[in-house]
Amino acid sequence: MIKIYAPASIGNVGVGFDILGAAIMPIDGSLLGDCVSVQSSKTFKIKNYGNFSNQLPINMKDNITWKAWNIFNKKIKIIKPVLITLEKNMPIGSGLGSSASSIVASVLALNKFYKTKLTQIELINIMGKIEGFISGGIHYDNVAPCYLGGLQLIADDTTPVTQNLPIFNHWLWVIAWPGSTVSTSIARKILPLKYKKEICIKNSRNLSTFIHALHTNKSELAIQVMIDEIAEPYRIPLIPNFLKIKSEIKKLGALSCHISGSGPTLFSICSNLKIAKKIKIWLEKNYINNKSGFVYICKIDKLGARRI
CATH class of the missing domain: 3.30.230.10 (Ribosomal Protein S5; domain 2)
Structure with missing residues (x-):
């Protein structure tokens, strides 16, 4: 087998x-x-x-x-x-x-x-x-x-x-799935068919700088330009209270907070375990809405798929 x-x-x-x-x-x-x-x-x-x-x-x-x-x-x-x-x-x-x-x-x-x-x-x-x-x-x-x-x-x-x-090995990724779902196809259809030139330039600048920051080991710069101009602004309505949650998470010390894929899972990047644990507790109390939901403190899985 x-x-x-x-x-x-x-x-x-x-x-x-x-x-x-x-x-x-x-x-x-x-x-x-x-x-x-x-x-x-x-x-x-x-x-x-x-x-x-x-x-x-x-x-x-x-x-x-x-x-x-x-x-x-x-x-x-x-x-x-x-x-x-x-x-x-x-x-x-x-x-x-x-x-x-x-x-x-x-x-x-x-x-x-x-x-x-x-x-x-x-x-x-x-x-x-x-x-x-x-x-x-x-x-x-x-x-x-x-x-x-x-x-x-x-x-x-x-x-x-x-x-x-x-990737920065010291980053911890706190992921929170509330227990609800968002259709990938719906989340894609909600995006505009055309974008203004200024939006495209801004997103290209952020992405290019982010990748540059990864290769030059500049974690603060990477966080500074980790801004989604393409999807997140239009998917906010799919995530109840997203902006409020993002604000609270950052007050607790998170470096960033974003929608994972099409949502509704959120992920936040933290610089140390103490902050990650605080955010995990906050999300469990304020974002999880049923027994199916979960919050995990994660790191990047460098192995990928494997035989077990």
């Missing part, structure tokens, strides 16, 4: 809409991500379990793991019945790369099970294609970091599609 774990991820990372993505892991050792196992079977079967398996579609062919298996088999021309087991630990529509986690784990598990030895480029292209079915367009800002780990810059739909970026 092959079993793959694929971590949660933060899309956009504030300043880099559809261009930046970061894999994360809780510092308490929890596995925040989906697991997929593949084993031989007389007939094709998919089994689902986990905290959020009840959110999965009833129709098997609407399941991401089926889509992965279908595309994978068409590509490698292997028709072999398997039992795929999806451990759904990630809430759907959370803004933490839930679909990417299932996709990456499925594709890598199938690749290892069939011993096809597809290249990294071939695998990531398959992952992006499946992600496109979910969000309405191919983008890699979740699948790339989920697969490869670290902070990834999405270069283009060319070879290579992604570049690994340096």
Whole structure:
């Protein structure tokens, strides 16, 4: 049996809409991500379990793991019945790369099970294609970091599609999912079809300076330009009291506070554990609205998806 774990991820990372993505892991050792196992079977079967398996579609062919298996088999021309087991630990529509986690784990598990030895480029292209079915367009800002780990810059739909970026090891990332959902497709449709030239220039300046700051080890500069001009201003209505929460989080010492992906998960960057713990407690009291919600203090997961 092959079993793959694929971590949660933060899309956009504030300043880099559809261009930046970061894999994360809780510092308490929890596995925040989906697991997929593949084993031989007389007939094709998919089994689902986990905290959020009840959110999965009833129709098997609407399941991401089926889509992965279908595309994978068409590509490698292997028709072999398997039992795929999806451990759904990630809430759907959370803004933490839930679909990417299932996709990456499925594709890598199938690749290892069939011993096809597809290249990294071939695998990531398959992952992006499946992600496109979910969000309405191919983008890699979740699948790339989920697969490869670290902070990834999405270069283009060319070879290579992604570049690994340096990151500040002392940064702690506090992520908070309130227990509600936001549709990725709706969050994308709410964005304007056209942007003013001034907005584009400002966002390009911020993104370029942010990447420069990473490479020159200037963490204060990175935080200073970590400003989202493209998505966050238009998605504020999707996150109740977002501006108030952001203000309170910064008063507690957070370096930044942004929407993770399409939301409603928020992430804040902290310079030390003491501040991160204060923010975690505040978010648990003021942002989590049901028993399903959670808050984790995380660091960047540099390993990405792996066999367990």
